[in-house]
Amino acid sequence: MRSAGALLWREYRFERRMFWRNRSAAFFNFLLPLIFLALFGAIVAGHRNELDVIVPGIAGMSVMSTTFTALAYNLTFLREQGVLKRIRGTPLPSGVYLCGLALNAVTNAAIQIGIVVVAGRVFFGLGWPPQPLTLVVFAVVGVGAFALLGAALSHAIPSFESAPAIVNSVFVPVILVSGVFFDVKHVPGFLRDIAQALPLEPLINGLTGGLVQGRGALGSHLTALAVIGLWAVVGIVLAVRGFSWEARRG
C-alpha cells in the first residue's frame, strides 16, 4: 500500500480540486476579506493609525474564517452526510484523511493572509511586513489553534441546518470584541479582558507586530502567543474527545 505521506498528498490535492470546483464558495471565500478591506479602507482612508488596526484585524479574521468557521461547517457537513463514515470503511488511514481536510483549510488561510498583505501594501501603502518572523509564527500557531477549535465546535453542532446559527453565534461576537475593526484600547476594561482571554485578540496583537512598523518583534508578544497556545491545547483535547464519524441522527 502507498505510504501515509503519498496518500496525504493525494488526499490534499483532491480536497483542493474539490474546493475550487465549487466556484461560488471559493470566490466568496477570497472576496470577503477584500470587501472588508475595501469598505473599512474607504471609511478610514488616509488615517494611518486606523489602517494599522484594520489590516492586521482583517488578517486575523481571515485566519478565523478559513480555519475555525470552515472546519466547523465542513466537518459537520461531512459527518451528517455520511462521507466520514464512508471514508472510515476504506483502508485510507483516518489521520491522513483528517490531515488532508486540515491542510486544505490551512492553504486557504495562507492565501488570505497573502491577499491581505498584498492589498495592504498596494492600496494602503503599508509596506512589506517589517517583522516576517512574528507574522509567520503567529499565523502558524493561530491557524493551528483555530483549526482545532473549529473541529471541536463541529462536535457540538447537532445537524448541518443548525451549523450557520451556531458557528456565527461564536464567530460574530468574537470578531466584534477582538478588535478586528477598532483598537481594543478603546473598549471598556471588562470587554478588553474577555477579548484578551479569547484567541483572536492575541492573534491580531501578534499579526500587528508582524505587519505594522514599530509594533515590536516576536519577543514583545510572548504573552499573546502563550494565550493562543493554551487555546490550541484546549482545542486538541476537545477535538479528539468528541470526535464522531457518524451522523447524529438516524
Add this chain to the structure above:
Amino acid sequence: MPGVKAAIEVRELRKSYGAIDAVRGIDFSVARGEIFGLLGPNGAGKTTTVEILEGYRQRTAGAVNVLGFDPSERPRELRARVGIVLQSSGIYAHATVAELLAHFADFYPRPRKIDEVIELAGLVEKRDQQARNLSGGQRRRLDLALALIGDPELIFLDEPTTGFDPAARRGAWQTIRSLRELGKTVLLTTHYLDEAQELADRVAIIKSGRILAEGSPAELGVGAGSRYRVAYANGSGELTIVETDDPTRLLNELTSAALARGERLNALSVTRPSLEDVYLELTSDA
C-alpha cells in the same frame, strides 16, 4: 469447498445500547463465494449486526471473525479486502464518477480498473457526470462502484435497493448476481422477500435481535414445522383444505376414496408455504 475457512463466522453475538438489546445472541456463518441474506423487518438488528462485521460498532459479547480478522480492531488489511455499501452515505458532490473512483482506487493496494468498475455498475454514460447530477438510483450504483473499486473479496450491501423502482431493482440484482460470477462473497441485508429469494444462496430471518430461521430460500419454505397444504372440492363442491406433513399418504387416501366412490376431486392443489408465508408467520407479532 472443503478445507476453506468461512468468510464470516458469528457466534453468540450480542449488542446492547444501554438497556436496549439490539442483538441478542445470534450465530451464522457465510461461506466464501456465497451470497448470504439477512432478512427482517426494520429495527430487527440487521444493520447493527452488519456494522459490527464492518468494524463500525463494538460488540457487547460473542465472537466474530471476518476473513480471519476481528473487525473490532479495524485492521487496515481487512478494510482493504472488504467493500462496504452503507444504507446511506454522502459523497463529494462536485466530483465526477470517474474522479471519485480514481481517488478511491488510490486507497487500495490492488484496485480494479476504473472503467471496468464503471461498466460493472452500469454507469458508463455517467462516467464524467458530477455526483450531484446523478439520480437516486445512479447514486446507489456509484456507492456500489466505490465499494468494488478495491477489488474486495467480501462485499457488505445494506439494503441495496431500498427506494428503487422495479426496473432499477432488477438492474441492481443483475449486478449483484455478477458479483457471484466474480467469486465474491456477499452479505446482503434486505427487508424485501423477493430480493432475498432472487439473490441469496442462504437466508437468515432475523427479528428483535434473534435469528428465527436459517437456510436456503427453498429449504426455508419447507422448513421444520411447515406443512403442505392440500386443497380440493368435496362432493358437495365445498373447498376443503387439509394440512399435512406427509402429502403422499394424504393424496393416496383422498384419491383412492374418490375413485372408490366414482367421483372426481375437483380443484385439487398441493402447495407448500412460500418464503413469504414463513416470513410473515415468523415475524408477525401475534
